[in-house]
Amino acid sequence: MKQDSYAELLSLAGFEGSELADTLPDWIEAAGKMGLSGADVRHAAQEWIPSNFDIELKGVRKLIGAFLREAIDLTKAKQYKADGVKIVYGILPAITSNYLAIKAGGGDRVFVSFPDIFLVTTLNGFFHKVNRYLETAEASGMSYGCRHCALNKTRIGARLMDVIPSPDVIWTWGYICDEGPKTDEFMQHMCARDWDFVISRLPHDTHFGENDSQNTRRIEYLAKQMKDGYRSVQNKIGIEVSPESISSAVGVFGDYAKKLSELIGMVCSADPQPMGGSELACFGYPLSMPFNTGFDHVRDALDTTVQEVRERIKKGEGIVPKGAPRLGCYFVSTPVPWICRMFRENGVALSFSMLMTPTRAQLSPVDYDDPYMAAAQTWLRKPIGTNLGYEISVTCDRVRQYQPDGMLMGFYDFDRWLGAHQKIMSQAVEKETGIPHFYMESDFWEDRDYSPEALRTRIESICQIVKMNKMMQS
Amino acid sequence: MQKLLKEFAEKAFSRPPELKARKTEGRKIVECVGSFIPQELVYAAGAEPYPMCRGGEPEPTDACLQYMLRFLNPFAKSLAGYYLLGLDPVTDIADLIVAQQKDCHVSRISELLEYLGLPLFKVGVPPDWEKGFAFDYYFDALGMMKARLEDLTGMKVTDEGIRAQVESANAIHELLRNIDAFRDREAPCVGGYDFIRMNHYSFYCDPSYTVSQLTKIHDKISSAGDVFSNQSPRILLAGHIVAVGDYVVPKLIEDSGGVIVAEMLDEGLRDFHGTIETTGDMLRNIAERLYLHRVPPSVFQPAWRQRFDHLEAIVHKRRIDGVIWYQLSFDEIYDMEAACVSKWLSDAGVPFLKLESSYEYSREHMGPLTTRVESFIEAIREQKR
Numbered sequence: 001m002k003q004d005s006y007a008e009l010l011s012l013a014g015f016e017g018s019e020l021a022d023t024l025p026d027w028i029e030a031a032g033k034m035g036l037s038g039a040d041v042r043h044a045a046q047e048w049i050p051s052n053f054d055i056e057l058k059g060v061r062k063l064i065g066a067f068l069r070e071a072i073d074l075t076k077a078k079q080y081k082a083d084g085v086k087i088v089y090g091i092l093p094a095i096t097s098n099y100l101a102i103k104a105g106g107g108d109r110v111f112v113s114f115p116d117i118f119l120v121t122t123l124n125g126f127f128h129k130v131n132r133y134l135e136t137a138e139a140s141g142m143s144y145g146c147r148h149c150a151l152n153k154t155r156i157g158a159r160l161m162d163v164i165p166s167p168d169v170i171w172t173w174g175y176i177c178d179e180g181p182k183t184d185e186f187m188q189h190m191c192a193r194d195w196d197f198v199i200s201r202l203p204h205d206t207h208f209g210e211n212d213s214q215n216t217r218r219i220e221y222l223a224k225q226m227k228d229g230y231r232s233v234q235n236k237i238g239i240e241v242s243p244e245s246i247s248s249a250v251g252v253f254g255d256y257a258k259k260l261s262e263l264i265g266m267v268c269s270a271d272p273q274p275m276g277g278s279e280l281a282c283f284g285y286p287l288s289m290p291f292n293t294g295f296d297h298v299r300d301a302l303d304t305t306v307q308e309v310r311e312r313i314k315k316g317e318g319i320v321p322k323g324a325p326r327l328g329c330y331f332v333s334t335p336v337p338w339i340c341r342m343f344r345e346n347g348v349a350l351s352f353s354m355l356m357t358p359t360r361a362q363l364s365p366v367d368y369d370d371p372y373m374a375a376a377q378t379w380l381r382k383p384i385g386t387n388l389g390y391e392i393s394v395t396c397d398r399v400r401q402y403q404p405d406g407m408l409m410g411f412y413d414f415d416r417w418l419g420a421h422q423k424i425m426s427q428a429v430e431k432e433t434g435i436p437h438f439y440m441e442s443d444f445w446e447d448r449d450y451s452p453e454a455l456r457t458r459i460e461s462i463c464q465i466v467k468m469n470k471m472m473q474s
Numbered sequence: 475m476q477k478l479l480k481e482f483a484e485k486a487f488s489r490p491p492e493l494k495a496r497k498t499e500g501r502k503i504v505e506c507v508g509s510f511i512p513q514e515l516v517y518a519a520g521a522e523p524y525p526m527c528r529g530g531e532p533e534p535t536d537a538c539l540q541y542m543l544r545f546l547n548p549f550a551k552s553l554a555g556y557y558l559l560g561l562d563p564v565t566d567i568a569d570l571i572v573a574q575q576k577d578c579h580v581s582r583i584s585e586l587l588e589y590l591g592l593p594l595f596k597v598g599v600p601p602d603w604e605k606g607f608a609f610d611y612y613f614d615a616l617g618m619m620k621a622r623l624e625d626l627t628g629m630k631v632t633d634e635g636i637r638a639q640v641e642s643a644n645a646i647h648e649l650l651r652n653i654d655a656f657r658d659r660e661a662p663c664v665g666g667y668d669f670i671r672m673n674h675y676s677f678y679c680d681p682s683y684t685v686s687q688l689t690k691i692h693d694k695i696s697s698a699g700d701v702f703s704n705q706s707p708r709i710l711l712a713g714h715i716v717a718v719g720d721y722v723v724p725k726l727i728e729d730s731g732g733v734i735v736a737e738m739l740d741e742g743l744r745d746f747h748g749t750i751e752t753t754g755d756m757l758r759n760i761a762e763r764l765y766l767h768r769v770p771p772s773v774f775q776p777a778w779r780q781r782f783d784h785l786e787a788i789v790h791k792r793r794i795d796g797v798i799w800y801q802l803s804f805d806e807i808y809d810m811e812a813a814c815v816s817k818w819l820s821d822a823g824v825p826f827l828k829l830e831s832s833y834e835y836s837r838e839h840m841g842p843l844t845t846r847v848e849s850f851i852e853a854i855r856e857q858k859r
Contacts, residue, residue, distance in 0.1 A: 141812075141813025141816075141817075142809075142810065142813070143809050146806055146809040147545045148806055148810075174601065174775070178578050178601070178773050178806070178807055179807065179810075182775065182807050183810070185777070185778055186810045186813070186814065189778060189779070189814045190814060199602050199775050201601050201775070203576065203581070203598035203600055203601075203611075204575050204596075204598075205581075205596040205598030205615065206596070207596060208588035208594075217614075221607070221611055225607075228605065228607070387585065388585040388588070388589065389589075412543070413543070413544075413545055414545070416543070416545070416546060416578035417578040417581070417582065419543045419545070420542055420546055420578065421542070421543075421585060423539075424542070424586065424589055428589070441544065
């Protein structure tokens with residue numbers, strides 16, 4: 001009986017036949033290690049996932065499957081470490097291709113993961129069950145009232161709860177926020193002395209409107225940071241990462257980004273909108289974190305979804321009625337998917353996420369042959385890593401490209417960089433593009449402070465406004 | 475001493491009208507944000523510096539909310555908040571604002587100032603300070619700041635010019651060290667509330683006036699009797715910043731019977747413990763002093779263990795009875811460090827109190843705050859007996 005729920009979830013996640021049977025024992029064990037009970041798994045399989053994700057799309061189910069494979073793999077990390085496999089972690093946001101290159105260089109001798117974003121997304125997105133990790137971190141000194149990031153708290157919680165081992169090294173990027181890299185220092189002092197880290201940081205010092213990816217001083221400095229980071233990581237794990245591995249990882253990354261961009265373009269231009277924002281954003285994850293289990297499963301899921309979305313468009317099928325308004329988001333709605341559902345229930349679709357949508361510049365060839373300079377320039381093309389003025393102009397570009405009926409901003413209460421400027425962004429982009437922007441004070445990684453009841457009124461009110469606007473335009 | 479301090483305060487507060495007059499004479503006004511921005515360079519370029527370091531009031535932090543996230547620390551929000559409320563007497567006439575970029579709070583507020591159309595120059599301060607190329611980056615940034623100032627004033631910044639300013643700053647620091655030494659006595663004759671304010675006034679006043687006034691204060695204190703009892707609990711005040719005007723907590727500590735005999739704050743105080751070399755490349759000397767030869771700020775990495783070693787050394791050297799951690803609300807890095815410091819001090823058997831301020835000091839907020847501080851001081855006093 002107990003096993004039925006676990007099997008049911010695997011089946012929902014696209015596992016079939018002997019693969020399902022072979023995976024089942026590992027999955028039961030992994031769920032237990034992550035703190036999921038049989039009831040949690042049953043709730044996910046029968047209620048949470050079906051009500052919050054579009055499981056009629058086989059590609060979406062396969063993507064959930066890719067996350068479950070990764071969950072199983074992550075819970076084996078302790079064993080891998082005992083077997084001599086080198087454990088390398090990273091945090092969001094980082095240059096994912098660097099970790100793919102380490103994996104490419106080390107193969108089975110190395111395990112790469114961004115455990116916190118992975119656990120938050122999997123546990124909250126598919127099970128709504130990350131709170132224990134957060135509370136464990138809060139008990140260790142991450143004050144609840146200070147609005148620390150759920151990712152950092154989950155990293156702490158996961159280590160304290162012994163879900164993950166200390167890594168041989170965590171290569172932490174402080175290109176965006178301060179708290180991410182400082183969390184590793186905190187962990188070394190407060191959780192595990194063997195929590196070894198390498199940090200790479202970059203001050204936010206370009207001026208308003210300057211294009212960071214054309215600032216040679218900045219590119220060179222970032223390339224130096226990367227080179228230094230690679231050297232330190234290689235020294236710690238004893239595995240060499242060749243420049244070819246880096247270039248090849250950048251290539252794989254670029255291919256996936258192009259395909260994803262194609263999907264986003266289809267979803268944002270079709271009427272009715274053929275798939276939802278939580279699912280669409282979820283496909284952006286492989287651009288933001290490495291899968292130790294590889295790219296094949298997520299690429300297969302993406303290919304399948306592209307086909308299915310084409311079919312839906314051909315048949316005129318959508319997740320909302322034809323003509324329904326749609327909102328672009330700055331945040332990612334996957335870890336708290338009921339937000340997307342609540343909008344949909346009010347006749348409005350969430351569509352692309354700024355965070356997970358490559359810009360035109362990101363998709364164009366880089367100016368450098370040197371792999372470090374190339375990777376540095378690639379990073380500096382990401383709007384989140386640039387100054388406010390430049391981010392506003394790139395955001396206007398994307399808003400014009402995808403033409404939403406409005407933009408939903410906020411949900412970044414925990415982030416002193418990506419959350420701090422969203423009200424200005426809203427004002428500036430709205431003024432420039434004429435597209436209305438709505439700001440919501442909330443948190444998209446966890447919903448303890450912002451329950452559906454707390455946000456319902458605001459969401460309903462936003463939906464009424466965009467629907468009225470749409471009616472006035474037609 | 476209080477009379478001299480009052481004179482010092484009046485001189486400091488008369489700085490804005492003085493700057494306005496200088497501006498009409500053609501002098502450039504440069505506002506500075508943070509301890510990594512050397513005012514000496516501004517003086518050497520023939521401009522007038524003015525530190526943006528005000529805080530302690532809730533209205534300016536609220537004024538930022540139309541543009542910014544609620545969960546930034548109140549000091550950072552105040553940087554723009556006073557201007558937004560029309561309460562900042564200098565920003566409107568400033569020709570340039572030079573701001574250090576070492577943490578997200580100030581970096582985002584700097585962007586708000588740019589968005590509001592103010593002339594901003596950013597000095598990047600990489601937090602991974604033990605890397606040689608990180609120091610080079612900061613050193614380059616100071617070089618760019620120097621070039622920007624030269625552009626602004628049309629005056630070449632020479633080593634000699636910087637040296638003259640550094641010598642003044644060194645003299646101020648030496649005086650502050652000497653005054654600080656009075657707090658080492660069993661019965662200190664000056665407390666932290668006054669000492670912090672002296673530091674603040676010294677930011678605003680002309681260096682030669684500051685030297686003269688601090689000399690008078692020093693002489694006065696040395697001839698005066700004890701101000702605090704040798705039974706007063708000796709407090710180390712640690713944390714991020716006591717901003718100009720944010721004196722509620724230091725005053726409350728001393729009104730409750732304690733005496734602040736040392737501070738470990740990243741901002742808002744001069745780093746008076748050392749001097750800047752006056753031979754060789756002056757810009758490099760400044761960069762090394764400000765970036766390498768200091769207690770690393772909390773956001774630097776690694777920092778907390780080194781900072782605690784420093785804090786522990788102060789505890790021993792100054793015979794500290796208790797540490798009060800003064801934290802600003804939503805200051806996430808200091809909140810994390812507080813957990814470490816609390817644990818380590820507990821291991822060492824040193825009493826620790828964490829206070830948090832949103833700059834809201836209404837009667838409703840003051841009640842619990844006063845009770846906590848008084849209880850802490852009382853408990854230490856009992857222990858001391």
